[in-house]
Amino acid sequence: MSVPAPRRTLPGPPARRPDAHHRARRVTVALAALGLVAATAAAAPPAPAAPTGCGDLVRGQLCLRGPVGADGTYTATYRRDEPAGPDEIVVRLGYQRKNDRITAFPGWFGTRRTQGGAVGLSGRVEMLRDECIRGVMEQAQTIYVTKWSCS
Template identity: 80%
Template sequence: MSVPAPRRTPAASPAHRPDARRRVRRAFVAAAALCLVAATAAAAPPAPAAPTGCGDLVRGQLCLRGPVGSDGTYTATYRRHGAAAGLREIPVRLGYQRKNTRITAFPGWFGTRWTRHGAVTLSGRVEMLADECIRGVMEHAETVYVTKWSCG
């Protein structure tokens, strides 16, 4: 005796089954959300772990940014902590200091300015050799503050 082969019917398309249609829609929405998150993450710049060329002072932060180890424009910035609390504005002198294995140079100054809303920024061109290090310098009320050395 032979047994007839089972009849196979084609499976219904997802459009004909309400449960399958819901799964397809959820999968599409999830894929679209992942693409949106990936595009947003790729467009956003990575946050730095910690500012480079900066030094924390008792009442603020002093930073020097520039192409360490080569000629270029360097920018010194001082930001006071608590500036929003209504502290008075102060005059500061901003600059830099260079050194290599033989000598530490006298400070070079970008200029003197009063803070505005607790911050001041000054820039200037600095000529540096590849083996030199540089640090930010600030003078206020005859006291000199410095950052750590940055070497190329």
């Protein structure tokens, strides 16, 4: 008695696992949710520049705002808590960057006198993705800084 040779057929689709239907449903639901989130984000107004940090000082607040971890325009602001008077002060505003290897010297946007107790200066900063940044203010040879902000 002879045994017939096995039949050769073209390979078909791989056998489906019993949970494949449930996985396909989960993927479809996840994609639909992503589409809904994307549509909501597109309809929402653009987000403001991410704050990179504020620091409360004894008589005011120092802030630095900008796109943390990316090149862009950063703005350093200082606002005094006490009412503005004839004692407006001159401040130098800027930023400082660091990564896991080095902390850079401060970069300065400029020097200006407060008006109404507040002052703000901006400038373009080139940052790498792995860098952190903080605001820096110099007033009467004293340096003030905010906390580090990292992306």
